[in-house]
Amino acid sequence: MLDAGKTETLLEVNNIEVIYNHVILVLKGVSLTVPKGGITALLGGNGAGKTTTLKAISNLLQAERGEVTKGSIIYRGDHVADLNPADLVRRGVIQVMEGRHCFEHLTVEENLLTGAYTRSKAETKEGLEMVYTYFPRLKERRTSQAGYTSGGEQQMCAIGRALMARPETILLDEPSMGLAPQLVEEIFTIVKNLNEQEGVSFLIAEQNTNVALRFAHQGYILESGRVVMEGPAAELRENPDVKEFYLGMGDEGRKSFRDTRSYRRRKRWLS
Amino acid sequence: MSADFLNLLEVAINGLMAGVLYSLVALGFVLIFKASGVFNYAQGVMALFAAQTLVGIQTGQVPFAHLINAIFGTEVHYFGWNVPALLAILFTVLVMILFAWIVVKVILVRLVGQEPIILFMATIGLAYFMEGFGDMMWNSEVKRLDVGIPSGGSFWIEDVTVQWAAEGERYFGMYVDVLDIWATVIAVALVASLAAFAQYTKPGRAMRAVADDPTAALSVGISLNKIWIMVWSLAGFVAIVAGIMWGAKSGVQFSLSLIALKALPVLMLGGFTSISGAIVGGLIIGVGEKLFEYLIGVPFLGGATENWFAYVLALIFLVFRPQGLFGEKIIERV
Numbered sequence: 001m002l003d004a005g006k007t008e009t010l011l012e013v014n015n016i017e018v019i020y021n022h023v024i025l026v027l028k029g030v031s032l033t034v035p036k037g038g039i040t041a042l043l044g045g046n047g048a049g050k051t052t053t054l055k056a057i058s059n060l061l062q063a064e065r066g067e068v069t070k071g072s073i074i075y076r077g078d079h080v081a082d083l084n085p086a087d088l089v090r091r092g093v094i095q096v097m098e099g100r101h102c103f104e105h106l107t108v109e110e111n112l113l114t115g116a117y118t119r120s121k122a123e124t125k126e127g128l129e130m131v132y133t134y135f136p137r138l139k140e141r142r143t144s145q146a147g148y149t150s151g152g153e154q155q156m157c158a159i160g161r162a163l164m165a166r167p168e169t170i171l172l173d174e175p176s177m178g179l180a181p182q183l184v185e186e187i188f189t190i191v192k193n194l195n196e197q198e199g200v201s202f203l204i205a206e207q208n209t210n211v212a213l214r215f216a217h218q219g220y221i222l223e224s225g226r227v228v229m230e231g232p233a234a235e236l237r238e239n240p241d242v243k244e245f246y247l248g249m250g251d252e253g254r255k256s257f258r259d260t261r262s263y264r265r266r267k268r269w270l271s
Numbered sequence: 272m273s274a275d276f277l278n279l280l281e282v283a284i285n286g287l288m289a290g291v292l293y294s295l296v297a298l299g300f301v302l303i304f305k306a307s308g309v310f311n312y313a314q315g316v317m318a319l320f321a322a323q324t325l326v327g328i329q330t331g332q333v334p335f336a337h338l339i340n341a342i343f344g345t346e347v348h349y350f351g352w353n354v355p356a357l358l359a360i361l362f363t364v365l366v367m368i369l370f371a372w373i374v375v376k377v378i379l380v381r382l383v384g385q386e387p388i389i390l391f392m393a394t395i396g397l398a399y400f401m402e403g404f405g406d407m408m409w410n411s412e413v414k415r416l417d418v419g420i421p422s423g424g425s426f427w428i429e430d431v432t433v434q435w436a437a438e439g440e441r442y443f444g445m446y447v448d449v450l451d452i453w454a455t456v457i458a459v460a461l462v463a464s465l466a467a468f469a470q471y472t473k474p475g476r477a478m479r480a481v482a483d484d485p486t487a488a489l490s491v492g493i494s495l496n497k498i499w500i501m502v503w504s505l506a507g508f509v510a511i512v513a514g515i516m517w518g519a520k521s522g523v524q525f526s527l528s529l530i531a532l533k534a535l536p537v538l539m540l541g542g543f544t545s546i547s548g549a550i551v552g553g554l555i556i557g558v559g560e561k562l563f564e565y566l567i568g569v570p571f572l573g574g575a576t577e578n579w580f581a582y583v584l585a586l587i588f589l590v591f592r593p594q595g596l597f598g599e600k601i602i603e604r605v
Contacts, residue, residue, distance in 0.1 A: 089492030101487035103480045114480045118492040
């Protein structure tokens, strides 16, 4: 779907700084762009600032006493940092939060319907059909209470719920969390299909660098609140540092975890 | 049938109808607790305020009359007109919606993401503020509330039941207040429509979504403010109905706000999150306390058991079934 050369930029994050509770500086200048029709991966370890970046974009930060203090967030040429999440959903940007966050006491279908809160009745019906074609498993379980479905089904439910809003861009936070490798593969495949067939652009925050870089078109690597590396996914995959620190591979194949631990060389990009 | 049995039946029926009124108050709690996770201590005062407002509008009282007179040295108390009951109720509904809007915009919005205990404290503050504000606005006299619901014992029921008694029994028929019957009918209708609203409509679904996971609701584009205003308005509406019923029964006065305390054991019994729980809990407590008083309280314990029976029952429930009869199970995946 991503056509190199003549891509249109959907989302532009310029050098943003985020502070929680007026004191804790979490992002120290993050810039990134999300092209239309692409899958962009946002990689990094725990506490690198992936989730905060996504929440800054979707404006869910306010509910957690976080605040964008510097920089700008531009979606389709408009500044969106001061909008509320509902406005942003209407503009086509929706976030699937880390840890799935299904409405546990609602059935799977009710969860999906809630996702279409900003849509008309006809669009809701259409959306439901679309979600069920991509996630046949949700159709089977549509009358179960979401809280009692498996982790994989909940993740599908959360993505499906976001799709119901007919978004142009989905901010997907850690879809692999707590899932078996096979399921991770399944979910990323569906993401890829959605990207190719429905033209939905994705910004995916992910710790599982390996999977993310296989499915994404381009990637950013965050470390303690800064972007330390960016580029097309294929290039990042081949980068020796990324291999070493994120994929667990040295020049001579897979490394033992023990060696990596004692091996505390400064990363090349920090020097 | 023997007179003893008929007396027992009468006690149970009256208990049932008192229970309906408890349910009505508990319902207001459940609505707000479900949607915003706040235990709204002010629910009882809301009922009092709604009843005061209704009477005030109906009888054409000048709001803040005392204050106006004190400042301007005037002597105004009444506009000198009477507003029809239905129109007065409509105005009261508008006042309660305005009240909901103010509560959300002034208090709740600023406390987003705070601990439940802080929100609870805020509603305690709100309760006492409203109590004073209501008295200032409509003065604190005990008032009669009459919106045209018939009241008094039903002769028809008396006549019918008198024939049930066995030959030769001294029995004069059952005393059932028509007002109670009306209250029951109205409460049932109110509950049915609220339950249908929550289950089948889009805002109702959004309301349940907010109750489940406010952040996730926010993330799919549901505006929490709107849902909260809606829910507080609904609770205000329930407060009006409760206020009308209790006010018609025992006059509009301060003690009206204490019915909230009767709702607490109802909630513990029925579960804080269940609309049907509030109803069934109310009925059980209503019938339970009357029967207990009649069968055990008066003969053996010297009476006045109605004051504590509900709490003891609730305590037993808390120990053995903390989520209440119908409360949502805390879902935990293993």
